[in-house]
Amino acid sequence: MDTGKKPARKVTEAVSPASAARRKFINSVAAAAGGGCLLALGAGLYSKSASALPAQALRPPGALPEPDFLAACVRCGLCVRDCPYDILKLSDLGDTVATGTPYFTARKIACEMCEDIPCVKACPTGALDRELTDINQARMGLAALVDHESCLNFLGLRCDVCYRVCPVIDKAITLETQHNPRSDRHAMLLPTVHSDHCTGCGKCEKSCVLPEAAIKVFPRALAQGALPAHYRKGWEEKARHGGSLIGEQVELPVRGFEGPTAGRSATETVLAPSAPAPAVQAPSAPAAPKTPPGVNSHWKP
Amino acid sequence: MATIPIPIKPAAAAGAPARSLWQRQRWLILRRTSQLLILLAFLSGPWFGLWIAKGNLSSSLTLGVLPLTDPLLLLQTLATGHVPYSAALTGAAIVLVFYLLFGGRIFCSWVCPVNVVTDAAAWSRRRLGIKTGRVPDANTRYWLLGGTLVASALTGALAWEWVNPVSLFHRALIFGMGGAMFVIGGIFLYDLLVASRGWCGHLCPVGAFYGLLGKTALVRVAAPNRKACDDCMDCFAVCPEPQVIRPALKKVGQESPLILASDCTTCGRCIDVCDKQVFKMTHRFDQRSE
Numbered sequence: 326m327d328t329g330k331k332p333a334r335k336v337t338e339a340v341s342p343a344s345a346a347r348r349k350f351i352n353s354v355a356a357a358a359g360g361g362c363l364l365a366l367g368a369g370l371y372s373k374s375a376s377a378l379p380a381q382a383l384r385p386p387g388a389l390p391e392p393d394f395l396a397a398c399v400r401c402g403l404c405v406r407d408c409p410y411d412i413l414k415l416s417d418l419g420d421t422v423a424t425g426t427p428y429f430t431a432r433k434i435a436c437e438m439c440e441d442i443p444c445v446k447a448c449p450t451g452a453l454d455r456e457l458t459d460i461n462q463a464r465m466g467l468a469a470l471v472d473h474e475s476c477l478n479f480l481g482l483r484c485d486v487c488y489r490v491c492p493v494i495d496k497a498i499t500l501e502t503q504h505n506p507r508s509d510r511h512a513m514l515l516p517t518v519h520s521d522h523c524t525g526c527g528k529c530e531k532s533c534v535l536p537e538a539a540i541k542v543f544p545r546a547l548a549q550g551a552l553p554a555h556y557r558k559g560w561e562e563k564a565r566h567g568g569s570l571i572g573e574q575v576e577l578p579v580r581g582f583e584g585p586t587a588g589r590s591a592t593e594t595v596l597a598p599s600a601p602a603p604a605v606q607a608p609s610a611p612a613a614p615k616t617p618p619g620v621n622s623h624w625k626p
Numbered sequence: 627m628a629t630i631p632i633p634i635k636p637a638a639a640a641g642a643p644a645r646s647l648w649q650r651q652r653w654l655i656l657r658r659t660s661q662l663l664i665l666l667a668f669l670s671g672p673w674f675g676l677w678i679a680k681g682n683l684s685s686s687l688t689l690g691v692l693p694l695t696d697p698l699l700l701l702q703t704l705a706t707g708h709v710p711y712s713a714a715l716t717g718a719a720i721v722l723v724f725y726l727l728f729g730g731r732i733f734c735s736w737v738c739p740v741n742v743v744t745d746a747a748a749w750s751r752r753r754l755g756i757k758t759g760r761v762p763d764a765n766t767r768y769w770l771l772g773g774t775l776v777a778s779a780l781t782g783a784l785a786w787e788w789v790n791p792v793s794l795f796h797r798a799l800i801f802g803m804g805g806a807m808f809v810i811g812g813i814f815l816y817d818l819l820v821a822s823r824g825w826c827g828h829l830c831p832v833g834a835f836y837g838l839l840g841k842t843a844l845v846r847v848a849a850p851n852r853k854a855c856d857d858c859m860d861c862f863a864v865c866p867e868p869q870v871i872r873p874a875l876k877k878v879g880q881e882s883p884l885i886l887a888s889d890c891t892t893c894g895r896c897i898d899v900c901d902k903q904v905f906k907m908t909h910r911f912d913q914r915s916e
Contacts, residue, residue: 403687449714
């Protein structure tokens, strides 16, 4: 404003008011550009550092993979509003989930898996993908039975709650029967999650009766491993083609095993729960009941 | 831009005809009503089960039919490479056309909730006579606007939305969150102690974006009665963008009495405070001047 009044430094007498004004202009532009870029850079870096989804936050059904989701979601909360069970929540500043984006925490409240998926219909940007029309195809996360030491079924009890509440029961969670080596006469029915059916709704984690859930639902990127793309499972290929693709292999005897698997060839698949067999034979074979109680069969899961 | 210390005229100006409270606060009351009603339209649903508008200023659905989306947010989304559904595109087009017609920064003074906070800071600053601080260059906001788009393109995410005080505050009010209040408190203190009108007038990229839409605005404030001006400076003191007044009021570089600068937020505060009733709200083609 007052460029004209204030003469330039006496040393440089050649400096005209015009060039002083120009210098001031360049200074102010540089300051504005510097300040502006610095703020934007700060926001960018902060967003980058905060863009990792924490382990306990699950996205609504149909959510794009996390990086695409963060590009698409405008944080309007329409999905939150249209959720009939008030399950979704918008992240607050300071939460570990990207500011303003929708998520839910399975242990607090799990997705009810509405058949018409209203949250996806509400999304104006496609952050929740409308390609998802069957809620059973939703992949919000993946359950994992993380704590084998406290899971009651692993202790040999019949809790089964996670299995019973699973909306995709017998597909997403099955109970796998295994011999209980501790008592040696009981079965353990182990809840087992199958990734090709688990929607990640969170019901199992929500309902786990323990003070801290033994089964937890994580974002898929955290919970799921992946085989290298070129891997082929020999037994599947064999079944598909009606024979080994690499011809018959030399069969070597297995050494170092005593018990039921001894003497079997290495290429033969050993199915673990062959234990119930004696029980079936029990009535016909009188030898079986004679086994003294508490004798360890040496079978380990 | 240097801050010019502006003396505040004593309340009872000698000789001025007494004006009623409505005459002195009319546009302020109308603006606050508008801001409040927009907020209530979003809050009537969660509070009373009466759903008028769902969502927030980023994107919303009114009465189940009218989609509205912030065009700046859409621009950032496009910068990340994501093409949203037609609902968001239509919504942004409607908002864009509205502000192109009526004046971009009408958003700032009639809709944006942060405006209430920065107005309060400016009022407190005037009242407390605080003159401290340093105001950043008013062009910083345009660099910041460009920066937000570049940040979106580079990170592939809506980077600015992590910290954008405008959407943070509105979302916090509607969905009930506390974290945003720290940012809003920060802006209040910044405007109060560091820079007069620092946030809205110099930094906010959302305001900068809407300012760019204001070049063709139909609704304008004019100074048709500029002959009556007694240089009391009340309008300059209260205006959030004081530089826009001079061309119209003092015929600097223009004959028209219209305030044509797109920085003008059309808040009408100058109309309220002027005892001589120099200003009025009018349309772009009203060149009348007494």
